[in-house]
Amino acid sequence: MTDAAPQSTFRGLPLTAEQDAEVRHYIKDRTRRGLPWDTPELSAMLKDMLQPPDDGDADSPADETRAAAERATASLDEAMDPIEASEEWNAAMESEGMKGPKR
Template sequence: MTDIDPKTSFRGLPLTPEQDVEIRHYITVKKRHGEAWDTPELNAMLKDMLEPPGEDEEESGLDLDVAKSAAERAATFVDDAMEPIEASEEFNAAMEFEAMKAQGF
């Protein structure tokens, strides 16, 4: 894994050294051709580097809803009178049960 040093990267952004080199190369090429370098294209590149596209939002939202529901069901197995360690173990066991149930076991 490469180190990210915002102090030395473009505009102090948390870019990897490879991303910083790519941005600086883009600027150099634009300047060499006498073109403006601070463009919407540069901003889009930076946005992609800082917030890479993830999974489909609907799909990940569905997974989040399923996980929340499973956690809520698992929480019902935990009693307020339980010791913290016992409650944690009960919750973990219930979450494992919910995961197995979701996989069809």
């Protein structure tokens, strides 16, 4: 991901090129529809973009699912045919799901 130069980003904020494009698209869309663009929604979007991710949420459901999928994949043998491997993976995922969330 390439960072855009602060001089060329929205209000000189340290945004990535993708974030800057999203902000500019929001403004263009609001302007095209004749609506004000400097809204609380834009402020919230910028605040979210500028805040670092919260590491306290490391055990989110997505992380748990990803970890379970990795454990299930580790149980597969490369010599298995694709159908057998798929069945084994599904069984391993069901087993992981029965264990419940990690605490």
